[in-house]
Amino acid sequence: MTDFITRFAPSPTGPLHLGHAYSAMLCHDMARTAQGRFLLRMEDTDLQRSKPEWDALIREDLTWLGLHWDAPVLRQSEQISSYDLYLDQLAEHDLLYPCSCSRADIRAALSAPQEGHPHEVYPGTCKARPISDRNQGDALRLHLDRALVMLADDLPSFQETGGTHKGTHQIDPDQAQEQIGDVVLTRKGERMIAYFLASAIDDATQGITHVIRGEDLFDFTAIQVILLTLLNLSVPTYHHHRLIRDENGKRLAKRDDARAISTYRNDGRTPSDIRRMVGL
Numbered sequence: 190m191t192d193f194i195t196r197f198a199p200s201p202t203g204p205l206h207l208g209h210a211y212s213a214m215l216c217h218d219m220a221r222t223a224q225g226r227f228l229l230r231m232e233d234t235d236l237q238r239s240k241p242e243w244d245a246l247i248r249e250d251l252t253w254l255g256l257h258w259d260a261p262v263l264r265q266s267e268q269i270s271s272y273d274l275y276l277d278q279l280a281e282h283d284l285l286y287p288c289s290c291s292r293a294d295i296r297a298a299l300s301a302p303q304e305g306h307p308h309e310v311y312p313g314t315c316k317a318r319p320i321s322d323r324n325q326g327d328a329l330r331l332h333l334d335r336a337l338v339m340l341a342d343d344l345p346s347f348q349e350t351g352g353t354h355k356g357t358h359q360i361d362p363d364q365a366q367e368q369i370g371d372v373v374l375t376r377k378g379e380r381m382i383a384y385f386l387a388s389a390i391d392d393a394t395q396g397i398t399h400v401i402r403g404e405d406l407f408d409f410t411a412i413q414v415i416l417l418t419l420l421n422l423s424v425p426t427y428h429h430h431r432l433i434r435d436e437n438g439k440r441l442a443k444r445d446d447a448r449a450i451s452t453y454r455n456d457g458r459t460p461s462d463i464r465r466m467v468g469l
Contacts, residue, residue, distance in 0.1 A: 193224070195228070199231065233265055286315060328376065348427065386416060
């Protein structure tokens with residue numbers, strides 16, 4: 190049985206760019222070096238923006254880059270109902286409460302974080318509401334205070350092997366309250382699940398031992414570790430790598446079509462060219 194299982198988990202909401210290619214190739218290289226397994230997962234819980242054509246193009250680009258995954262592609266959109274089992278576990282421990290705050294704010298909170306858009310800590314407007322008071326369209330938030338009390342006797346930690354964060358990280362309750370707060374986990378009416386909850390659950394159920402991803406996601410690791418521990422799921426080792434940036438130092442985004450892998454392919458570049466461009 191392999192000791193090393195990792196994954197590349199893009200959202201099919203646009204084309205892969207150089208930053209995605211770097212992350213995917215690094216994951217694949219590390220898995221092959223360790224004689225482990227490399228998996229592909231489509232994190233398509235944003236049902237409005239995720240498109241089959243982007244899913245197909247991502248797989249085409251990865252194949253062109255010479256990457257091969259060792260199991261069928263897992264698509265989160267095909268298993269949204271399975272996350273309810275984990276939400277039920279949290280509800281049974283009175284760790285959830287309904288929230289009827291701004292629909293736009295809640296939708297943004299469910300999405301993957303973006304560099305330059307810091308996470309806003311929820312002020313607790315709906316915190317006193319019991320889960321039995323939930324209405325159609327309400328979101329569910331994690332009651333972080335109660336969660337930390339549950340974990341007080343054995344606060345979780347995680348191992349980080351990448352970049353400036355390398356080392357062992359113990360969850361700090363005060364820091365979690367100040368920087369994370371009561372995060373949104375799901376929105377009932379739209380069948381939306383939070384990016385970081387679905388991602389953490391899938392890492393555990395797929396047996397991921399090493400999560401390799403961009404350093405812009407490091408700050409969300411603590412909440413994922415808290416959720417995994419509350420759900421009695423295994424906590425992987427994390428490796429947050431450097432980001433590929435443009436000439437102005439800005440992180441690449443999917444709107445950067447000029448740096449899309451499909452554009453380089455059409456211009457006659459080779460996979461070796463892409464490797465050199467990202468420093469591999």
